[in-house]
Amino acid sequence: MTLLAVERIKLFTTRSPWWCMLLALFLTIGLTAVIAANWNNAPMPVLGAVYTHTFGLYVIMVMAALAVTTEYRFGTIKATFLAVPDRVSPLIAKAVVVALLAGLVGEAVGFGSWAASWLLADDNSQLALTTANDWRHVAGVGLVYAAGAVLALGVGALVRQTAGAVSIVLVFALVLESVVGLIPNIGDDIQKWMPFTVASKFIFGDPDASGMPDGAGPPVVGELSPWGSFGYFAAISLAVFIISLVVVKKRDA
Amino acid sequence: MIEATGLTKHYGATKAVEDLSFTVSPGRVTGFLGPNGAGKSTTMRMILGLDRPTSGTVLIDGKNYLDLHRPLDRVGALLDAKWVHPNRSARAHLQWLARSNGIPDRRVDEVLDLVGLTRVAKRRAGGFSLGMSQRLGIAGTLLGDPDVLLFDEPVNGLDPEGILWIRQFMHRLADEGRTVFVSSHLLSEMAQTAQDLIVIGRGRLIAQTSTRQFIEDAAEDTVKVRSPQLDRLRELLAEHGRVSESATDAALVVHGVEASAIGELAARHGITLHELSPQLGSLEEAFMQLTKESVEYHAHD
Amino acid sequence: MIEAIGLTKRYGNTVAVDNLSFTVAPGRVTGFLGPNGAGKSTTMRMILGLDRPSSGKVLIDGKPYGSLDRPLRTVGALLDAKWVHPNRSAKAHLQWLAKTNGLPSRRVDEVLDLVGLTKVAKRRAGGFSLGMSQRLGIAGALLGDPKVLLFDEPVNGLDPEGILWIRQFMQGLAAEGRTVLVSSHLLSEMALTATDLVVIGRGRLISQSSTTEFVERSTENTVRVRSPHADKLGALLVDKGFTVREDTDTSLTVSGATSDQIGDIAASAGVVLHELSPQRGSLEEAFMQLTGDSVEYHAAETGK
Numbered sequence: 137m138t139l140l141a142v143e144r145i146k147l148f149t150t151r152s153p154w155w156c157m158l159l160a161l162f163l164t165i166g167l168t169a170v171i172a173a174n175w176n177n178a179p180m181p182v183l184g185a186v187y188t189h190t191f192g193l194y195v196i197m198v199m200a201a202l203a204v205t206t207e208y209r210f211g212t213i214k215a216t217f218l219a220v221p222d223r224v225s226p227l228i229a230k231a232v233v234v235a236l237l238a239g240l241v242g243e244a245v246g247f248g249s250w251a252a253s254w255l256l257a258d259d260n261s262q263l264a265l266t267t268a269n270d271w272r273h274v275a276g277v278g279l280v281y282a283a284g285a286v287l288a289l290g291v292g293a294l295v296r297q298t299a300g301a302v303s304i305v306l307v308f309a310l311v312l313e314s315v316v317g318l319i320p321n322i323g324d325d326i327q328k329w330m331p332f333t334v335a336s337k338f339i340f341g342d343p344d345a346s347g348m349p350d351g352a353g354p355p356v357v358g359e360l361s362p363w364g365s366f367g368y369f370a371a372i373s374l375a376v377f378i379i380s381l382v383v384v385k386k387r388d389a
Numbered sequence: 390m391i392e393a394t395g396l397t398k399h400y401g402a403t404k405a406v407e408d409l410s411f412t413v414s415p416g417r418v419t420g421f422l423g424p425n426g427a428g429k430s431t432t433m434r435m436i437l438g439l440d441r442p443t444s445g446t447v448l449i450d451g452k453n454y455l456d457l458h459r460p461l462d463r464v465g466a467l468l469d470a471k472w473v474h475p476n477r478s479a480r481a482h483l484q485w486l487a488r489s490n491g492i493p494d495r496r497v498d499e500v501l502d503l504v505g506l507t508r509v510a511k512r513r514a515g516g517f518s519l520g521m522s523q524r525l526g527i528a529g530t531l532l533g534d535p536d537v538l539l540f541d542e543p544v545n546g547l548d549p550e551g552i553l554w555i556r557q558f559m560h561r562l563a564d565e566g567r568t569v570f571v572s573s574h575l576l577s578e579m580a581q582t583a584q585d586l587i588v589i590g591r592g593r594l595i596a597q598t599s600t601r602q603f604i605e606d607a608a609e610d611t612v613k614v615r616s617p618q619l620d621r622l623r624e625l626l627a628e629h630g631r632v633s634e635s636a637t638d639a640a641l642v643v644h645g646v647e648a649s650a651i652g653e654l655a656a657r658h659g660i661t662l663h664e665l666s667p668q669l670g671s672l673e674e675a676f677m678q679l680t681k682e683s684v685e686y687h688a689h690d
Numbered sequence: 691m692i693e694a695i696g697l698t699k700r701y702g703n704t705v706a707v708d709n710l711s712f713t714v715a716p717g718r719v720t721g722f723l724g725p726n727g728a729g730k731s732t733t734m735r736m737i738l739g740l741d742r743p744s745s746g747k748v749l750i751d752g753k754p755y756g757s758l759d760r761p762l763r764t765v766g767a768l769l770d771a772k773w774v775h776p777n778r779s780a781k782a783h784l785q786w787l788a789k790t791n792g793l794p795s796r797r798v799d800e801v802l803d804l805v806g807l808t809k810v811a812k813r814r815a816g817g818f819s820l821g822m823s824q825r826l827g828i829a830g831a832l833l834g835d836p837k838v839l840l841f842d843e844p845v846n847g848l849d850p851e852g853i854l855w856i857r858q859f860m861q862g863l864a865a866e867g868r869t870v871l872v873s874s875h876l877l878s879e880m881a882l883t884a885t886d887l888v889v890i891g892r893g894r895l896i897s898q899s900s901t902t903e904f905v906e907r908s909t910e911n912t913v914r915v916r917s918p919h920a921d922k923l924g925a926l927l928v929d930k931g932f933t934v935r936e937d938t939d940t941s942l943t944v945s946g947a948t949s950d951q952i953g954d955i956a957a958s959a960g961v962v963l964h965e966l967s968p969q970r971g972s973l974e975e976a977f978m979q980l981t982g983d984s985v986e987y988h989a990a991e992t993g994k
Contacts, residue, residue, distance in 0.1 A: 142789045149782035150775055211773030212783075214740055215830065218767055219790035221739045221756040226790070389740040425821055425849040520726055545846075548726040548875045549977055574849045577878035616953075649916070649964035661957035663950040666967035676850055 139220065139229035146212075147203060147233060156199035157241050160192035161248065167191065168249035172256040179262040182273045183340055185253035189277045190336070192245045194306060196238045196281050197288035201301040203234050204292035217389045224381050231289050231377060235282040242281030246274040269342055272362060276339050283370045284335070290377035293384055308332075328359055335369040338362050390415055390568055391436060391537060395445035398431050398592075405431045407592040408445070413570045413585075415536070418563045420583030420600065421572040424680050428592040429572045430468075433541055436570075437466055449537055461490040465530030466539040467523075475515025479506055479525050482514055487532050500528040505554075519546025527555070537568040544578060556582050580604075580672040590680045600672065607678045608670020612648045615640045615664035622660050626651065640664065691716050691869055692737060692838060696746035699732050699893075706732045708893040709746065714871045714886075716837070719864045721884030721901070722873040725981050729893040730873045731769075734842055737871075738767055750838055762791040766831030767840040771823040771847070776816025780807055780826050783815055788833055801829040820847025828856070838869040845879060857883045881905075881973040891981045901973065908979040909971020913949045916941045916965035923961045927952065940964070 147153050167188040172180060204227075207213035220226045254260050265271055292301040309332045317327040327333055341362040360368055391413040398406040406428040413419045423429050434440040436447050438454035449457065449464055457463050473482050483497045501507050504524040509517075514525060523546050530538055540559070544552045559582060563569045573579050579586075579600075586603050588596040596603055613635060616622050623641060626632045630645035643651060648667045655662050692714040699707040707729040714720045724730045735741040737748050739755035747754060750765055758764050774783050784798040802808050805825040810818070815826060824847050831839060841860070845853045860883060864870045871888075874880050880887075880901075887904050889897040897904055917923050917940060924934045924942050932947040944952060949968045956963050 138789055138792055142786045145782060145786040145789060146775075146778075149779065149786070150777040152777070206775060210775045211770055212775055214769070215773050215787060216790070217740060218738055218765075219762050219787060221758065221761055386742075388735070388742060422850070424851055425819065518726065544876075546875075549723070549877050549974060549981075550725055552875065552877070553974060553978065574847075574853065575845075575876060575879065576850050576853070577882065578876065581878065615949075652917075652963040652965070656960070656962040659957070661953055662963055662966055663953040664968065665953075665963055665965055667965060673850060673854060677854065680850075 139226055140233055142226070143230045143233040146207075146230075147237070150206075152202055152206070153199055153237075156195055156202070157237070160195040160199075160241055161244060163195065164188045164192040164245045165248040165252050169252040169256055172253040175253075175257050175259075179259040180253055180257035181262045182250070182265065182270045183342065185250045185263060186246055186273050186277055186339060188249065189242075189245055189280070189339060190332075192241070192277075193281055193284050194309060196241055197284050197305050197309075198302050200234045200238060200285035200288035201292035201305060202298060203230060204289055205296060205298040205301050208296040209298060214389050223385050223389070227289075227293060227381055227384060231286050234285045234289055238285035239278040239282035242278030243275065245281070246277035250274050269362075273339060273342075276362075276366070279366060280335050280339060280369065283366070283373045286370075286377050287331070287373035290373070290380040293380035294376075331369050331372045334360070334365045338366040338369065341365060390451075391447065391449055391570060392451075393432070393436070393445070393447040396432065396435060396442055396447050397444045398428070398435060398440060399443045404592055406435070406442075409589065409592065409594055410445075411587045411594060411597050413568055413587070415568040416563055416566050417584045418559050418569045418571060418582055419585040419587060420579045421570060421587050421589075422574075422576070422579065422676060423589040423595075426591075427589045427680075429589065430541065431592075432589070433466075433468060433539060433572060436539065437464070437468070459490045459533070461486070461492065461533035461535065463533070463535050464537045464539065465533060465535040467526040467530045467543060468539070468541045469526075473514040473522065473525060476513050478511050479514050479517070479528075480510040482525065483528060483532065486529055490533055492532050496532055496534075500531045503531060504528045520548055520551055523547055524551070527558075535567070538562060538570065540569075540571045542573055542575075543571060544573070544575065552578065576671070576673045576676055588676065588679065595679050604670050604672055604675045607675035608672075609644060609674075610670055611668045612643045612646065612651055613640050613664060613666045613668050614643055614651060614662065616655070616660055616662050618660045621658070622655065625654055625658060625660075629654070642668070691752075692748065692750055692871060693752075694733070694737070694746070694748040697733065697736060697743050697748050698745045699729070699736060699741060700744045706893055707736070707743075710890065710893065710895055711746075712888045712895055712898050714869055714888065716869040717864055717867050718885045719860050719870045719872060719883055720886040720888060721880040722871055722888050722890075723875075723877070723880065723977060724890040724896075726875075727892075728890045728981075730890065731842065733890070734767075734769060734840060734871075734873060737840065738765070738769070760791040760834070762787070762793070762834035762836065764834070764836050765838045765840065766834060766836040768824075768827040768831045768844060769840070769842045771820065771827035774815040774823065774826060777814055779812050780815050780818070780829075781811040783826065784829060784833065787830055791834055793833055797833060797835075801832045804832060805829045821849060821852055824848055825852070828859075836868075839863060839871070841870070841872045843874055843876075844872060845874070845876065853879065877974045877977055878972070889977070889980065896980050902970075905971055905973055905976045908976040910945065911971070912969045913944045913947060913952055914941065914965060914967045914969055915944060915952060915963065917956070917961055917963050919961045922959070923952075923956055926955055926959055926961075930955065943969075 168185060216226050217223050254263050265274060288305050291304055295301040295304060313327065313330040313332050316330060317323045393409055393411050396406055396409040409432065421429055431440060435442050454460060480497060484494065487494065487497050501510050504527050506524050506528060543555050547555060559569050559571065571583060583600050586596065586598060586600050614622065619641065623632055626643055630643055633642045635642050648665055652665055694710055694712050697707055697710040710733065722730055732741060736743050755761060781798060785795060788795060788798050802811050805828050807825055807829065844856050848856060860870050860872060872884060884901055887899060887901050920940045920942050924936060927934050927944055933945040935943040937943055949966050953966055
């Protein structure tokens with residue numbers, strides 16, 4: 137418990153996490169509000185309300201990466217390892233704190249976007265959260281943010297540099313996963329198993345496709361069920377994080 | 390020669406330097422001492438025309454720094470070794486500096502050799518240790534073969550060999566008739582380096598004198614005495630001066646009695662002496678004595 | 691107490707620390723000296739469990755750092771004053787550090803006061819001068835009131851008052867029976883601070899001894915004698931086989947004899963002494979003598 141308090145103090149006594157959180161909220165809810173205000177032709181679906189969540193996800197992942205890379209940059213990681221030489225427990229504590237925070241931001245993003253849509257859309261008849269699927273679309277954002285934060289933290293701990301960690305995360309999520317689909321023949325098959333693609337299936341995947349308007353993209357479930365998709369994404373995040381723990385433990389600080 | 394006359398610098402209501410006048414003579418190493426916040430850096434920056442005095446003047450060989458033609462030929466200054474672009478090589482850094490004052494490229498290699506950086510001249514300066522950066526900074530000051538040299542904490546980050554080297558180097562520069570002005574916090578080092586001292590506190594001049602004079606004026610001289618008949622000697626000496634016990638070994642520290650007088654006294658009473666050493670006060674004691682009032686952050690014991 | 695036993699660290703083909711064994715005893719200030727690149731930092735990092743030895747081990751009170759429970763209560767270290775997040779306040783920095791080892795936040799205020807930073811405790815550490823950062827680092831080392839303290843270049847950036855303060859402070863810690871290991875390049879400062887020395891060069895132990903011994907062993911020791919009867923005393927000393935140099939009519943420099951021996955001879959001959967000062971070499975001379983061939987960058991000897 138004390139280590140959780142330690143990481144909480146560390147996180148909230150500098151400014152960048154606050155900026156990241158505000159930016160995540162502002163970007164997602166703001167963009168959703170713009171979309172909702174201009175959604176005129178049909179009732180707005182729940183999926184439309186959480187469409188922008190990925191922007192916030194990237195910001196939160198940057199925050200998570202920074203939470204560990206700045207410790208390397210400023211040498212506080214060494215002070216941490218001097219205080220807690222087993223090295224693993226402070227990193228786990230950091231992951232818990234960052235993941236919890238990311239989860240909270242994610243919930244705020246999900247429900248904030250949904251509420252903005254509810255207020256601003258011309259026709260909000262489809263926005264009511266009636267089914268378990270509807271709830272997953274909105275509340276699931278928090279889970280994806282939490283898992284994404286753990287993934288970014290792991291990358292940060294492996295790479296140790298802000299620039300490196302942030303570019304790896306962003307280039308992978310924004311570029312690589314799309315580009316891989318362009319590879320002839322096997323591209324689609326690989327893309328299906330890419331972590332961020334799978335994560336989006338958890339948010340957007342809907343076994344009942346009737347809620348989607350035409351042309352809004354295929355709301356298909358991936359190879360896995362929606363919850364299976366989340367499990368897959370979380371497992372990858374956890375794996376990267378565990379690898380980073382092993383490396384940090386072995387490596388000279 | 391550097392001459393400050395009524396030099397004053399105010400930042401808003403803060404008086405960083407207040408009516409400061411002093412002269413730094415050629416042919417000597419002059420130490421510039423003062424507690425943190427005394428105004429040493431500001432003074433150095435005004436000498437070099439980086440900061441503008443609120444009032445007063447500071448002249449280098451009779452001229453304002455800003456009026457010097459090709460200033461690097463007249464004045465070499467090392468204020469902060471980190472004023473180097475980290476991705477530029479040591480050699481490239483010196484080359485642009487040299488070019489700016491029409492100094493030939495050959496001189497770049499000479500000064501690199503002088504400070505012992507020839508082997509790493511092509512490496513990027515960002516990867517240098519503090520000690521190597523310091524040497525690079527010193528190389529920069531020497532480029533124009535100047536008559537006046539200013540160093541701010543030159544031994545910072547140097548290892549013992551580097552410290553010895555720069556001390557001897559500064560002595561040699563002074564012996565060649567140059568004006569060498571060194572600011573430092575390391576009094577034990579300055580005691581060995583500087584022949585003259587300028588001491589400031591709270592922006593004002595506290596002392597301008599030779600190092601020896603400064604110590605003699607402010608610190609108390611004592612005599613350390615060891616003897617197999619220490620108790621007897623203690624009684625005898627107590628009649629003539631103040632006697633305290635040495636902290637490190639079985640010896641007496643005698644205040645206010647000349648060593649020769651102690652020797653005569655011991656001989657008269659047939660007391661054997663094992664040591665009779667006059668102890669010079671330290672620059673540190675003298676400095677603490679004189680700057681007590683002007684220290685910025687006091688630590689508690 | 692710190693014990694290094696056969697401590698070795700290799701980076702690829704480079705041997706940074708080579709079979710290094712030494713002991714740092716409690717109750718004294720031990721200086722840790724060596725030229726640049728001698729392996730001092732690597733050794734300190736291995737003591738603190740930050741770097742893993744390639745072989746050998748280093749123990750603190752019989753245990754490796756990694757197996758200490760709440761290590762800040764046993765060991766306090768100041769390796770680099772810049773190991774602070776620049777946007778965090780001094781107080782917040784110490785607070786998280788205190789929390790890691792279950793130390794009360796009252797202790798944070800105590801150490802801030804001890805190093806004289808109470809007034810600026812809420813200011814962001816990034817705006818601190820090197821001297822203030824150094825004080826903050828020292829405050830961090832003291833948090834757990836540890837029995838073993840390690841300082842790397844502690845006077846770096848401190849002003850004369852700060853230097854005097856940290857020297858007296860370290861001596862005070864040693865007098866309380868703590869183990870104090872200080873690494874520094876400032877030999878004139880270390881001569882005043884350290885009673886024992888561990889000297890390394892190119893990763894190997896060069897010497898472990900008291901400071902006095904270290905200096906006496908590697909520099910020439912003479913005694914300066916002043917006396918109104920210098921010629922008489924000089925002749926007596928020459929008879930005993932000591933080397934005597936006459937500096938003036940009343941002063942001599944004697945080699946080969948201790949000041950005790952000279953004092954005894956003078957007393958038995960009834961010669962009045964005006965001075966009898968053992969002249970010791972400096973720590974710097976001794977250091978240069980012993981580490982001469984293990985220096986990384988040699989500056990050119992000749993000037994322009």
